[in-house]
Amino acid sequence: FGKLVNYTINKSLEGLSWAGGLPGTFGGAIRGNAGAFGGEIKDSVLKVRALDNKLNLKELTNKQCKFSYRSSIFKQKNWVVLSALVKLKKGDKKKIQEISDSHINYRKERHPLEYPNAGSIFKNVDFKKVPIKFKKLFSDKVKKDPFEIVPTAWFIIGAGLVGKKIGGAQVSKKHSNYIVNLGGASARDVVKLINLIKQKVKKKYNINLETEIQFIGF
Numbered sequence: 001f002g003k004l005v006n007y008t009i010n011k012s013l014e015g016l017s018w019a020g021g022l023p024g025t026f027g028g029a030i031r032g033n034a035g036a037f038g039g040e041i042k043d044s045v046l047k048v049r050a051l052d053n054k055l056n057l058k059e060l061t062n063k064q065c066k067f068s069y070r071s072s073i074f075k076q077k078n079w080v081v082l083s084a085l086v087k088l089k090k091g092d093k094k095k096i097q098e099i100s101d102s103h104i105n106y107r108k109e110r111h112p113l114e115y116p117n118a119g120s121i122f123k124n125v126d127f128k129k130v131p132i133k134f135k136k137l138f139s140d141k142v143k144k145d146p147f148e149i150v151p152t153a154w155f156i157i158g159a160g161l162v163g164k165k166i167g168g169a170q171v172s173k174k175h176s177n178y179i180v181n182l183g184g185a186s187a188r189d190v191v192k193l194i195n196l197i198k199q200k201v202k203k204k205y206n207i208n209l210e211t212e213i214q215f216i217g218f
C-alpha cells in the first residue's frame with residue numbers, strides 16, 4: 001500500500017495521503033477497510049475485483065463491498081481481493097507529500113515502532129457506547145475518525161495498565177493500544193494481556209473492547 005501511496009503522491013493525486021506510514025498491502029487494507037487520521041480506504045474505492053469461496057470472479061461496487069469500521073464483505077466472507085479501482089483528485093504534490101510525511105512522522109514519534117507489534121490491538125470506542133457517567137471524563141478525547149470515537153488507549157491508561165507485562169509482552173508505554181514484544185513474548189502472553197485489558201476496562205468503565213486484530217489458531 002505504501003508503494004501505491006507514493007505513486008499517487010508522485011502523480012499529484014489526492015485521496016490516499018491519510019495512509020502515509022500505514023503498513024501492509026492494498027488488498028489487506030481493502031479487506032479491513034483500513035483507516036487513519038480521518039481517512040478510510042472506502043472513501044476512494046469505486047470497484048473491487050475479488051474471488052469468492054468458490055473461486056468465482058466478482059466485481060463489486062463500493063456499496064456492494066459493505067465497508068464498515070475496519071470491515072468489509074471480503075472480511076466477513078473471506079473473499080480474496082484481486083484488484084481495485086480508486087477515484088482520486090488532482091492536487092498539489094507538495095501539499096499531499098507534506099500531509100503524508102506528517103502522518104509518517106506522527107507514527108514514528110507516537111507509536112512504538114522500535115519493538116515488534118501488531119498495530120492497534122483494539123478498535124477505538126464509539127463515543128455513543130461510552131456510559132453516560134463517563135462521557136464527561138472523555139469528552140475532550142473525542143476524535144472524528146471516521147465517526148466520533150474515543151481512542152481506546154485512554155481507557156487502557158485509565159485502567160492503570162500502561163507498561164503492564166505478561167511474559168515478554170507489554171502494554172506499550174508509548175501508545176497503550178499497542179502490545180509490544182520486548183523479546184521472547186509468546187502469542188499466549190499477548191492473548192493473556194489482551195484478556196486482562198478487556199476485563200479491567202469492562203470492570204472500570206463497563207465498556208466491551210473489541211479487538212481490531214485477528215486471532216489465528218486460538
Ligand SMILES: Cc1cc2nc3c(=O)[nH]c(=O)nc-3n(C[C@H](O)[C@H](O)[C@H](O)COP(=O)(O)OP(=O)(O)OC[C@H]3O[C@@H](n4cnc5c(N)ncnc54)[C@H](O)[C@@H]3O)c2cc1C
Binds near residue numbers: 026031032070081
Ligand atoms: C504498526 C502498525 C500500525 C497500524 N496502523 C493501522 C492504522 O492506522 N489503521 C488501520 O486500519 N490499520 C492499521 N494497522 C493494521 C494493518 O497494517 C492494516 O490494517 C493493513 O491494511 C493490513 O494489511 P496487510 O496486507 O498487512 O494484511 P495482513 O495483516 O497481512 O492480513 C490481514 C488479513 O487480511 C487478509 N488479506 C491480506 N491480503 C488480502 C487480499 N488481497 N484479499 C483478501 N484478504 C487479504 C489476510 O489473509 C489476513 O486475514 C497497523 C498495523 C501495524 C503493525
